[in-house]
Each structure stands twice: as structure tokens, then as C-alpha cells.
Amino acid sequence: MSTEAFADPNKQQLLALYERMLLIRRMEERLRADAAAGNLPGAVHLYIGQEAIATGVCAQLRETDWITSTHRGHGHFLAKGGDPKAMMAEIWGKRTGICKGMGGSMHVADFSKGILGANGIVGGGFAIATGAALASKLTHDERIAVAFFGDGASNQGVFMECMNVSSLWKLPLVLVCEHNQFCEFTPSAQVTSGEIADRAKAFKIPTTVIDGNDVAAVWQAAAQAVARARRGEGPSFIEARTYRIQGHLEAEDLFLAGGKYREKQEIDEWRLKDPLDRTRERLLSAGARADDLDAINARIVRTVEDAVKFAQDSEAADPELAFDLMFVGQKA
């Protein structure tokens, strides 16, 4: 990308980033526990270890900007300002959920916050974000669109189509590839040829490859890409290198049936690069007090407990609603 200089987040900004990452982490740790206990009605794909990416990017967005997400979408939803209670209730399959409990983990969405949805279709967000960016260009409303996607999704053909038109038409789009090293139970190197950034370069889209576990690096790269999109100069591509700490989905052991696709040692090595620990260290070096950081954590823990209680106390989703929500006017 360009060499335009963007400042590092200051201490206040870093604190806000840390708090948002903590929210995502603590929400998901609770989901992990509830998945293991068999309390959740569906599968959850956790974002643990990747929090810096959604957080750093969404911190550069306005509430009116659009994002599209993936099957691993809780982090994007929360980073863009989605309500923790409504998300938790959705995952628990409750009427008070953000989609009335009809979508579950892979469909958390809130159009009022620009969250166009998590998506169970790998690569399903590309065309939605490109369409949103086209709409924004046609209506001159200054909104930009961000598509979050995995390295696996970059092998979908629609990725090329969306890069082609967004570059040609200079759409206000930011493509954020979260390279977490795996595509389900297969290491990326076995399914993805060459460098993903080279695919974007072929369409004359500016690219940058960054450490996705460094929230300040993500924040800066996003600032640059967002500024370019708002200037009407077209799309940018960010590849954020990271690592999926949890399984592809909780309970993956059942799928693997004793099989193995990575070594524990590799996971432990990446734990040492934990984005939250690194941000905490950075804050302490910048003069933050450990007590204050612990107080933020305590506040977040209460937020998560409230969200879980709200979900548990809510009524189960109403299957009858499927007729109204999916087949408008078709009710028998």
C-alpha cells in the first residue's frame, strides 16, 4: 500500500481496543464452556486468538459502514458494536436473539449497526460486501464496506469476481483476509497455492501483509485502507497473519475420531503471541496500571454473565416464526 503515515493508537485508543478484545475473548470462553457442557443448540466456531483483527479494523469504521463476516463471526459482530445479550440469546436459540433465535451462531447480523451477517457459506460475504460498496458509490453516502474472510475462502471463484469489479469501478471496499493457517482440518499450505496477496495485486489492488496478532498493526493498516476507500480510490487488501487456537468448531474431536492435523507444540507456540497478552504488555509499558486493566476485565466478565443470564431466562425461539421470517406472506 502507500507509504502514507498513520499514527500508532494512543493509550486511550489502545485501552478501548483492549476492552473490545477482552469482550470477544470472554464471550467466547463462555461459549466454549457451554458448548462443552452441551448447553448450546448448535455448533460454534470460535475466534479465540484472532480478536485483534476484527477489533483493529472495526475501530476504524463508522457505525454506518458495512461489514460482512464468516462462519467464525462472533468477533466481527461484537467488534462492530453488536449487542452481547442479543448475540448470546441468538446462539442459545432464544426469541430475544438478534435474529429471533432463528439463525444461531453462523447468522448473527444487525443491519442497524452495518453488520450484514455472519455466513455459513464460505466466501458468501464477498459479493454482499461488494454489493454494499456499489450501493454506497451509487448513492454517494460515504459508507464503506469491509469483507472479513478466511484464507480458505480466498480459493472461492467469487473472490476474483469481486476483486475485478471493485477495482474496475473503484468501489469503497476493504478485503480483510484472516490467514489463520487452516481450512477446516487441512493446513492452508495443502489447499492454497502461492501468496493470496498476489491475487489482489493481479487486479491492481494495493495490498499489505501484517501481523494479525498485533492490534496496533491491524489498526494502522485498516486506517490506510479505510481512508483510501473513503477518498473514492477503490478497494484495498489486507492479509492478517494469525492462528486459530481452538478447533475448527467446538467438539471437533468428534469429527476427527482420533485423527490429527496439527501438533500441540504449534498451538502452544502461537499462544505465546496472544493478541490480548501483547496488548496488555503494551499498555503496561505505556504507563497503564495493572489494577485498572483488571477492573476492565472484571467489568467485561459481568457483561458476559449478564448476557448468559439474559439468554438463559429468555423464551425458546418460535418455530412458527420461520413462516414469517423466511417465507413472507406464505403462511398456510
Ligand SMILES: Cc1ncc(C[n+]2csc(CCOP(=O)(O)OP(=O)(O)O)c2C)c(N)n1
Ligand atoms: C461454500 C462452502 N464450501 C465448504 C464449506 C465447508 N466449510 C466450512 S468452514 C470451511 C473452511 C473455511 O476456511 P477459512 O475460509 O480459512 O476460514 P476459517 O475456518 O479458517 O476461519 C469449509 C471448507 C462451506 N461451509 N461452504
